[in-house]
Amino acid sequence: MQNKAQIALQKFMAQFGELTAEEQQQIADNLIVEAYPKGKLLVKAGDVCRYCYFVLEGCLRQYKLADDTEVTIQFYTEREAAVDFNSYVNQVKSESYLACLEDTIVIEGNLEQETDMYERFPKLQQITRAMMEQDFGKMQEQFSRFIASNAEERYVYLLNNRPDLLQRVPLQYLASYIGVTPESLSRIRKRIQSR
């Protein structure tokens, strides 16, 4: 496991090309890398998020309870940051759950460490801002696409753009993510396959 984590961490650090090799090493030495088993619940609704999780390998699922039913609101895979941002940044209660859908290796960041890192490596400010801009753009696109499409269109989008998710994620979670019952999703799949 440690080896896998090391390789994943090296890939991650490659993004920080603007930093010197020495700076990269210093940052890597300070990062906390953890491995969690499939099924592990990292955050419960009502918790204040202490950590921001950056996925090195694996898959996390974020969900809410609506009338006692789990509604999947997001999946996070390799090189994506998973967190209830409002809870993490403002230290208020999270409204969602975060669980490991697979055995997952993450970098665990926390606010104190972030502040410390920005002071020691000011260039990190710009790098994380650029990363956040990309994440922001992605989420905005997902959100607007979600509003402007129906369940079948959402499924076709995943099929074309996130085929990995369709392989990795159990049907019931995919269904709740695109807003239908598992039975409806099965019908959508059949309809598409028969075309």
Add this chain to the structure above:
Amino acid sequence: MQNKAQIALQKFMAQFGELTAEEQQQIADNLIVEAYPKGKLLVKAGDVCRYCYFVLEGCLRQYKLADDTEVTIQFYTEREAAVDFNSYVNQVKSESYLACLEDTIVIEGNLEQETDMYERFPKLQQITRAMMEQDFGKMQEQFSRFIASNAEERYVYLLNNRPDLLQRVPLQYLASYIGVTPESLSRIRKRIQSR
């Protein structure tokens, strides 16, 4: 109009409390403030977004066309940044339209100016990162709420949390934003009023 813009700009600059008054003034002197009339289309789908709009006063509506029907994906009011982020940051074509729902005063930022400002005022990096974190958290919350709720719940949420929008935004746009026809929204409103 110029006076109104000045006052709105001063309010905006008050957020930059970590900067000295002189730095604040220098930044304010460099910002481009524009006033646009109600109905003005700022971005068309297919355009590459050159500007990021920060609303000082007024209301912008972002929408997509789905089967020739306008679907509202976001409203932006005072102290909110309006942009197709992916288009702006990566200089690719926008998938959405951005129009003035009211007479609107905005700060117009562009990438070159941003880069220049960060170089001249490094503290801005941290300030804008913090602002972006807040916006990110807000969007994540909106998105997850949208997925996990039905049209009536979405309307009740707006009623409790964004009553200003219900006053400012015509019924048909509100309806498309929460994912129903104007007729359905009227029925939802009557149902809620009769409780």
